[in-house]
Amino acid sequence: MNALSNRLTELLGIEHPIIQEGMGPYKTNSIAAAVSNAGGLGTVSMPGMTKEPGRGSELLRDNIASVASLTDRPFAVNVPVGRDGSGVVLPVSEAYIRAVIEARRSDSAIERQLVALTTSAGFPGEFRDMIRDAGLIHMHKVGSTRHALKAQEQGVDVVIASGYEMGGHTHASPVHTFVLVPNVTEAVSVPVVLSGGARDGRTLAAALALGASGVAMGTRFIASSDNTDWHPAYARKIVDAREGDDVVFPAVYGPARGLRNAGVERLLEIVRTNEMTDAELIRWKDDGLIRAQETGDVDNGIMAAGQVSSGIHEVIDIADFVPTMAAEAAEILRRLAGAVSPAPVS
Ligand SMILES: Cc1cc2nc3c(=O)[nH]c(=O)nc-3n(C[C@H](O)[C@H](O)[C@H](O)COP(=O)(O)O)c2cc1C
Structure with a gap:
């Protein structure tokens, strides 16, 4: 058993409580496979919210097949759930959810590996039963305790609590990770994953101290030598x-x-x-x-990235980084436990 095994690692069938989150509209196939191969959970990203739904789901299916060919470990897919002015789920979001379910249904190897769907932005209440019936673990990303409670009520398996410092789409109401995560872990009973600002063993140890079961990162994994999807x-x-x-x-x-x-x-x-x-x-x-x-047009293009960029100083090798991050967190927790004097006997 791994030092940091817990109910999250058991649920997802992974070694280390470390997740690479979706980073659409970018392709994250190489990073996702590398993180899964390293014992974490990689995530296939959605190919863009402005795609024609048929074309978008074709691309998503290709990306799922590509990751499945690069790893034999578990991985996830992220689908942001947008809604139109009348509250109806956007056709492209629906097409992506259906594409994930169909990818599992039509290939037994993919069914074994594609274990989780991470939804974000809006909550796909109308697809909740379909996601569960397909055998997927449903993780949902939130930026507030209210939304965490709502997601739990609707039956999600895991809540990802992401603070305002996160890269990419963040939340309209700015609650930062250090405030949000303990609020959410107090409020819900399902496993919580900290997201927004994590980058190393110290931040994983802190996440566990705040009551989370693991961390999910985006920005940290972009600066990796395994990343053949992004321009250096x-x-x-x-x-x-x-x-x-x-x-x-x-x-x-x-x-x-x-x-x-x-x-x-x-x-x-x-x-x-x-x-x-x-x-x-x-x-x-x-x-x-x-x-x-x-x-690589980093001057005139748009670069989504988190505040944690300021603490990222080197390009990592994911195969080495993921187990080292977990080992560092375990070592910090042991050291801190050893530094506390035993409770007085009353
Ligand atoms: C380049 C980039 C693209 C992102 N795209 C998405 C996306 O398509 N869907 C989503 O749910 N979150 C998206 N995010 C947010 C990440 O999934 C994750 O929540 C975030 O990166 C965590 O914070 P960190 O950047 O501090 O690690 C994106 C983040 C980045 C950096």
């Missing part, structure tokens, strides 16, 4: 970032966090001057995100 210039920018280099900007559904550059300055100007329609702006942003990832 993107990882370099994360490694070079300092405190204060991150910025929150308006994204598809609410605010998102990234690194400040000419691309984001231009985005803020477009929003200020109202010079594009909503649809044009969404496409402009998606193009900027993809350009930064694929061509």
